[in-house]
Structures are given as structure tokens and as C-alpha cells.
Amino acid sequence: MSQNPSTPNLTLPWWKHLNGYHWFVFFVASAAWCLDCLDQQLFILARDNALKALDPTGDQAKLSGMAMAVFVAGWATGGLIFGAVGDRIGRAKTLAITVLIYSVFTGLSSLAADSTHFMIYRALTGLGVGGVFGLAVALVADSLPDAARAKALGTLQALSAVGNVTAGLFAMAVSGMDPNVSWKYLFWIGAAPAFLCIFIMIRLKEPEKWVAAKALSQTDKSKSMGSYASLFGDARWRKPALFGMLLCVSAVIGLWGIGFFSNKLTAPAIAQALAAQNLSPAEIQAGKQWWAAANLIVQNIGAFFGMIMFTKAASRFGRKPVFVVAFLAAMASTVMFYQFFKTTTDIWMSFVMGFCQLSIFAGFAIYLPELFPTRLRSTGTSFCYNVGRFIAASGPITLGVLASNLAKTAKAALPAIPEEGARKAAEAAAELAAFRNAGTWMSLIFLLGLVALMFLPETKDRPLPED
Template structure:
């Protein structure tokens, strides 16, 4: 029995009304985390860790992608083949998110979250042992399947588990904490790069291989905790009621056949696809710009190719760390704005910031010193949209479709985002294949971010409203 139920029942027996009102008032004045019980905390922490480690895995791929392709293919073709591996990863991400999100609605969020974590942990580690471009791409595809399921399952698990008043701030914090996973990847990359510069890596292992091996470990320690989590009671009750009424959980036919949920799904997809393209199709390729800057600075040095590669790994990791410091602040600030001013205005501002800051870095960042302020500013803009997504998307769909709808918007958008690296690679090749061509193509593709702003007036404002029901 909750505290509210206890005081309400006591009031009914005694006939007095003053004590329940005081109790409810005191409860409403508490910060959102103070009304969590042990079960709420367990679910919130495990879901946040799952998404945090997932994000660390994503960023380790961004750091290791180019040197892996250089090693497995050759340096001259890296600018062409590296974007293809990102496209493969994003396609896997989209497919995995769509499948696991639907299965989470049908069979349970916690169960499917465990499956997703094991998939990306194992195949991240296997990426270190790739022998060529094709098996490397295969491992990235399977990793993408697992990575894609985590966000929709994690936010659905928290949405259906915590008190309503805590839902929006808890989801905003869950997304903001994901930046710690990104920052961890940057720190891991800095450490590996530092060891590579001093030629202290284990024998016969490249820096990119060590990054993938490290990336696969943390999720394996999280799996036992997920085994201890029960499915949310809200989902269990809704599932039983749905079975009596003949409601199919996790049904894409229901999602796309219902006039309201269909509208939310397609418009949410456009809004999400724009932000995802901004980060994954464009922004996460900034390590290539950083590497080109380092190349220019070391052009006159007498360093060996191995030493130059180590320097690039180090500075690429520094850039990732700086980007995600800004990203953490961006998600905190814009998720707070979403709670105070509304979801749509916060998302519109976030998409605009993502566009402006991405263009700034691709056009103007030319020196190492500029990294220290430009990359945090870009991270603030690019990641701010995800702080709003975490709050907004679960509020657009009912319990039977919450994981399905959230994953549809968030992960089907990956299929759109997967075209961006391919497009950038083709435009870069047509413009000469050099770093300036890459900068130009990145700026051109970044205009897609503005499309997400256009659809926002056609989506509902969900601030202050209860979660929708079937």
C-alpha cells in the first residue's frame, strides 16, 4: 500500500480530511527521486546503466572505426569504406530496435533488455578479431541489433515502473546519464592512445582491437542484475486486461492502423530521424576532422606511421571527451526546458542548436586549440535533442505500444540516418575524396535537421498530461 493509499484509507475510517490533504501536499513537495522506493531505484539504476554502457559501446565504435578500416582494408580507402560500416551498424540498430521493442511489449521489457545487452556485448568483443571488411561489418550489424533495442526498452521499463510525477525527470536523467557512457569511451580512448604513444600496448594488438575488447566487458556484469528485475506491474496488469479485450501488444498493425498512434508514429519518426542523422550521420564523424588536423600538425615531424596513428587515437579520444561534456550539459538543460516549458518548444530549439553547431565545427574548426570550445558546444547542441526524446516519445503511445512506438520513432529513424554516412561518402568521393570534400558534404547533409522542426506543430504537447491508454 502506498503512502497515499494509507492516509486515504485512514481518512475514510476516521472521517477526518485534514491529515490526508497534508500528507498529499508533503508528498507533492518532495523532489522526484525522494518518492522512489527500493524497487524504483533498482529499475532506474539498471535501465540507466544499460543505456549508459550502450552509449559507451557506440562511441568506442566511433573511435575505433577509422583505424580498424585502415588496418583491415587500407588507408587510402578509409574515407569511403568507414562510412559504410557506420551504415551497416545503423541498419542493424534500426532492425534490432524495431524487433526488440515489439517483443518487449509482448513478452516483457526486462527480458528483452537482457537479450539486447548480451547481443551487443558479445559482438563488440568479437569485432576486435575481425580479419577483413566483411566480417567486421557482420559483427557491427549484430552489435547494432542489440544496441538498437536498449533505448526503447529502457525508457518503456522506467515509464511503466516509476510514479507518474517522477516519470519525466527520471527519463530526462536517464538520457543525460548516457553522456557518462560517452565520456567513459573518451577516457578509455585517451588511456589506450596514451599507451600506444609509449608503445606499451600488449604485443600483436592494435589500439582499435583493445578498444573493442574493453567495450564488450561492462555489459556482461550488468546482465545478472537484470535477472533480478520483475516486469512492471503496470505492464502486467495492462497485459492481462488486454488479453481479455483482445488487444495485441507490440503490434505494428495496431500502431500503424490506429489513426492517432499512426500519426504520432510517423511524425515522431521524422522528428527523431532528423536528430539522429545530425548526430550519427554527421556529428559523430568529427574524429575524422580531428585526425586531419593532427595530420597537418605532424606533417613535418619525423614520427613513424605507428606513432602518428597513436597520436590520432589520443586526440580523437580527447575530441570525443570534449563533445560529450557538452552533450551531458545539453541533455540536462533541454530536458529541464521540456519539463518546464513543454516538449515541442524544447525539441524545436534542440534541433536548431544541433544544426547551427554542426555547421560551425565542419566549416570553421581548423586548429587543435579550437577543439576545446567548439566540440563541447557542438555536443551541447547535438545531444540536447536526445534529452527531449527520452521524455517525449513514451508519452505519445499507450502501454500496449509504448516500446513499439518509441522504438519505431527512435530506431526506424536509424534507417534514415544510415543513408547519411553513405551519402556523405559518395559526395565526398565525387568532390575529390579529401577532407575538404568531406567537410562540404557534411554541411550539406546537416540541413536535414531543420526538417524535424517543421513537423513539430502537428504533434501533440504532452506536458502535464497522463500517459495515453488503449
């Protein structure tokens, strides 16, 4: 019997189902998200030097936590706003707006006069950053054939690691510069994605599914586009929205509150290793910057392979079983890293932690669009992925406060050491041990993801939901 030509051949690789325009959509969405992630990582790498230059007498640990918190809170706000806007006026138009926002305010971050201005710019950058993920995955989910959707979305998320690695390479390139200036160059680089807006606006069309849903909403008022009242007013969409948010909160706190603060652990450990080589203070400072970037690169190479692995496993075994394994692996790898990373030879642990922690995010790209109808797909996906960041924004502050309190307790328990150099070395060791323990305790947040999964459906081999 001959195969029905309208029936896709599921034995083909996913990319064989794409035509030229499908590839264009995939490229634009992937580039927008990849460059978004480049911006995020440049901020992580430039943040501490920027704050030291802008507020040299301030409490650097608290300033660093505050800067991360306002960025993540802005991210959450952007997700809440632009997810709904994307369902109402179109994914393509809104994607261009969000890319322009995060590019412009990243550039302005380099011109900040003090730490307050810097944090305002980072919060506004977060608005644009927050909108991109939900719009990009909704655009791909609605535009590409169903046979290619899941693996295309997982690959889109995996390609975000390319942006992260590129950020690390740029940071390596400026590691020998004056740290009071080098952070500005990184933010200038982060402003470059504005040029992508030109291509988005010229060629990208709204998906046919969205156009049909928009037309239906104009004749049937119960099918409103991008409506939070509709999202939470119907139990079919309210339940996946709320528990999908908790699923994301677990991983977002784990990554942004713990994983991406690993440079706070690697920096002193690497400094100790460099100091043992009898290097000058300037060489040690440059070496710390270089190794911080190298750590990020290794972490994100691991992330790339982890996200590819999650995508393949979820397509074969189902979304929920793979999420369970991924959350447990993320917790175990984070505890291992925080307890045992000691020197540059342990950088392989960054690969393992990146593999496990970020593999979960490929699951979000695949799974979240499968929970909501076309008219709410960007709204629901953005709500789950981004709005939970209001809660996750407390992660960096919590980690900083917990580490500070544990450090005070540890230093108070130290014996009296009359020699100043030895006393400072003992206090630094106590602070480092406190930070290790704080990160270890906070790794329990990954267990929240397992609780959320109990209330969410399996979506493997199911069509995208509609009203």
C-alpha cells in the same frame, strides 16, 4: 487544509519520489543504456584502425561509411524487433537479451578475419544496441511515479554521456599502442556489459502497469500487446508513430551521419598542428589517436550538460518549444564546427556541438513514451527512435559520397603543381575543405525535425496515454 497523502508533493525534487526499488530500476535501465553507448563510441573510435588493419588496400572512406551504415541498419532492425518483443514478453526479460547480444558480438568483432566479417559482426551488434533504448525508457516510464518520470528519463539519457566519455578514456589509454592491435582491446572492453544481464534477470520485475495491460490483452483481443497492426491501425497511435519517427530521423542523421564523423575533420586538422611541432611519424599517429579521444570526451561532456538543460527546460516550458530551439541550435553549432574547427585550440567547438546535438536526445527519452499506451509503449518508442535509422543509415554514406565528389571537383580545379610533396599537400587541403562543405550542407537535415513537430502534440503535464 492537510495534503492528501496519496497526492505527490510536486515541489519536491524528482528523486524524492523514489523508493529503493524505483532506484534499482533506474540504475539498471541507466546502466544498460550507458553501456550500450559505451559500445557505440568504442566502435566509432576503433572503426578506422580496425578497417585499416583488416583491409589495408581498400578505400578507407567508403569502408568506414559502409561499416557505420550496416551498424545503424542493424540498430534499426533490432529496434523494430525488440521493441515489439518487449511489449509482448516483458521489458526486463527483453532488456537482458539485447544487452547480451550487443556484448557478445562486440567481443566477436575483435576476432574478425577481414572487413566483411567485421561488418557482419557490427550489424549483429546493432540488433542488440537497437533494442535497448526503447526498452529502458519504457521500463522507467512504467515503473517510476509520474511526478519523477520526465526528469528521470532525461537524466537516464544524460547519463549515456558517461558511457561515451568512458569510451574516450579507454581510447586514450591505448593511443600509444600499435593501431593494428589497439582496436581489438577496445572491442574486448565493449564485451563486458554481458555481466549486467545477470542482475537484470535476478532482481528486475516487470512493471505493474505492463502486467495489468498484459492481463487485459488476454481478455480483450483489441488490446493486443506489441502489435504493429494495432500501432498503425489506429489513427491515435499511427500519427505520433510516423511523425515521431521523422523527428528522430532528423537528429539521428545529424548525429550519426555528421556529428560522430567529426573525427574525420579533427584528425587531419590535429595532424597538421602536430606536424608543425616536428614530431616523428609514430608520435603524430599516437597524438592523433589521443586527440580524437579527447575530442569525443569534450563533445560528450557538452552532451551531458545539454541533455540536463533540455530536461529542465522541457519540464518547465513544454516539450515542443524546447525541441524547436534545440534543432536550430544543433544546425547552427554543426555548421560552425565544420567551417571553423582548425586546430587543437578549437576543441571547445566540440563541447558546443555536443551540447546542442545531443540535447535533443534527452527530449526523445522524455517525449516518445508520452505518445503511446502501455501495451505499445516499447513498440512505439523503439519504432520512432530506431526504425528511422534505416533512413539514417544513408547519412554516413551520403556524407562520404558528397565529400568524395566535392573533393574530386576541388582537386580537378587545382593548378598544375610539379613538386610531388606540394601537390599532395594541396590535394589534402582540397579534400579537407570538401569534407567541411559536405558536413555543412547536410546540417540542413535538422530542419526536418521542425516540420515533424508541427504534427505532434504537446504532452507536458498530461498523463501517459491509454486506450
